[in-house]
Amino acid sequence: xxxxxxxxxxxxxxxxxxxxxxxxxxxxxxxxxALEHNPGLHAQGQQAEAMRAIPAQVGVxxxxxxxxxxxxxxxxxxxxxxxxxxxxxxxxxxxxPFPGKLGLRKQAAEKLAAAAGSDTEEFRLLLLNxxxxxxxxxxxxxxxxxxxxxxxTLLRHLVRVAxxxxxxxxxxxxxxxxxxxELSKLLxxxxxxxxxxxxxxxxxxxxxxxDSAMPIALPHSxxxxxxxxxxxxxxxxxxxxxxxxxxxxxxxxxxADAMVSLAEKDYYPDFKLGAAYGFRQGINPLxxxxxxxxxxxxxxxxxxxxxxxxxxxxxxxxxxxKERARLSSQDAVNRVHAxxxxxxxxxxxxxxxxxxxxxxIIPQARxxxxxxxxxxxxxxxxxxxxxxxxxxxxxNDIQYWHxxxxxxxxxxxxxxxxxxxxxxxxPAHDSGFRHNENSxxxxxxx
Numbered sequence: 001x002x003x004x005x006x007x008x009x010x011x012x013x014x015x016x017x018x019x020x021x022x023x024x025x026x027x028x029x030x031x032x033x034a035l036e037h038n039p040g041l042h043a044q045g046q047q048a049e050a051m052r053a054i055p056a057q058v059g060v061x062x063x064x065x066x067x068x069x070x071x072x073x074x075x076x077x078x079x080x081x082x083x084x085x086x087x088x089x090x091x092x093x094x095x096x097p098f099p100g101k102l103g104l105r106k107q108a109a110e111k112l113a114a115a116a117g118s119d120t121e122e123f124r125l126l127l128l129n130x131x132x133x134x135x136x137x138x139x140x141x142x143x144x145x146x147x148x149x150x151x152x153t154l155l156r157h158l159v160r161v162a163x164x165x166x167x168x169x170x171x172x173x174x175x176x177x178x179x180x181x182e183l184s185k186l187l188x189x190x191x192x193x194x195x196x197x198x199x200x201x202x203x204x205x206x207x208x209x210x211d212s213a214m215p216i217a218l219p220h221s222x223x224x225x226x227x228x229x230x231x232x233x234x235x236x237x238x239x240x241x242x243x244x245x246x247x248x249x250x251x252x253x254x255x256a257d258a259m260v261s262l263a264e265k266d267y268y269p270d271f272k273l274g275a276a277y278g279f280r281q282g283i284n285p286l287x288x289x290x291x292x293x294x295x296x297x298x299x300x301x302x303x304x305x306x307x308x309x310x311x312x313x314x315x316x317x318x319x320x321x322k323e324r325a326r327l328s329s330q331d332a333v334n335r336v337h338a339x340x341x342x343x344x345x346x347x348x349x350x351x352x353x354x355x356x357x358x359x360x361i362i363p364q365a366r367x368x369x370x371x372x373x374x375x376x377x378x379x380x381x382x383x384x385x386x387x388x389x390x391x392x393x394x395x396n397d398i399q400y401w402h403x404x405x406x407x408x409x410x411x412x413x414x415x416x417x418x419x420x421x422x423x424x425x426x427p428a429h430d431s432g433f434r435h436n437e438n439s440x441x442x443x444x445x446x
Contacts, residue, residue: 037209059106081282091276118248243419
């Protein structure tokens with residue numbers, strides 16, 4: 001209790017807790033956490049593991065059948081020695097599918113198991129894409145919140161300036177009210193951004209297999225976007241060869257082909273081979289000799305009689321399933337190509353917009369604000385135009401980081417569409433280089 005009274009231990013503990021909460025979560029770390037802890041990915045892996053156990057089950061003969069029979073037992077005495085043909089029989093029979101059926105069943109199961117493995121890889125690919133999308137959303141929201149907080153400080157300063165001018169007779173009351181209104185709008189914008197951030201944080205934590213309320217802090221430096229052109233044709237070729245989604249469809253086509261061949265073999269009979277041994281007791285009343293045991297052999301087969309109502313329909317079904325798998329595969333190829341085209345186009349457009357904002361719109365907005373500020377200080381520019389210039393600069397800052405996050409998301413979508421799990425590592429980019437400029441501009445107001 002002495003330590004708490006002195007106020008030494010509690011602040012230290014709070015400092016350690018804050019430091020633990022504020023540990024930055026990089027994009028690479030988020031990806032690794034998702035791959036290690038996402039329950040959906042592990043469930044998909046268990047499904048693939050279950051499918052891999054099926055071929056060993058369907059590719060072997062059915063279990064033999066053991067039978068125990070009492071034959072020709074008289075019902076008046078139930079004696080095993082009264083009648084000459086009474087016997088206690090032990091039999092063993094084995095079903096024998098037509099040659100080739102077991103191999104086709106195993107082949108189909110192996111292809112479906114391989115397709116399940118492709119589904120797991122596709123789930124992994126899409127999981128990484130979802131993690132990257134959420135991470136970039138959080139990156140944008142954090143930068144936007146920082147800009148909003150910074151602009152609140154600037155507007156509060158403008159409110160004080162307007163109030164000071166109004167009190168000295170050099171300003172208007174409407175200037176004060178306008179500045180206060182814009183400040184209230186910024187507070188409302190901040191609440192909306194905070195709400196969005198809570199939602200994105202919960203979604204990202206869910207993907208990482210963690211509690212949804214667990215705090216997330218992102219690093220100050222964000223990955224820099226490469227401006228090199230994208231080889232769209234090369235990505236499409238790579239996707240056709242490596243995208244798990246397409247590989248899964250090809251394996252399902254192979255499985256459907258095996259099922260068609262199996263349906264064709266259903267026109268031929270299956271066999272059943274059996275052997276039995278009968279034990280007899282007592283003496284033969286005709287020759288007064290002991291009765292010998294009896295042995296039996298049997299071979300039976302099913303007769304595909306109603307082929308029009310069963311085998312023909314089954315074959316039509318399997319052929320339709322194979323055609324459906326082929327058409328679905330072609331549709332998936334077209335969809336993947338479209339995804340690559342759309343993501344590449346969005347990435348290129350977003351990078352061009354970023355360059356325009358960075359080298360044109362933002363510097364021009366800053367110059368406009370500085371010019372308006374200089375004019376306002378000598379009473380050549382009214383307060384409304386100064387506020388408009390300041391808000392325009394604020395909106396440009398927000399839009400810049402929105403585009404920056406969209407570029408990262410477009411890059412993630414492009415990687416997922418082409419079947420590339422890893423996005424190339426790029427140099428870090430300092431995310432706070434423009435906030436200091438905002439403070440410098442308004443800091444010169446007097």
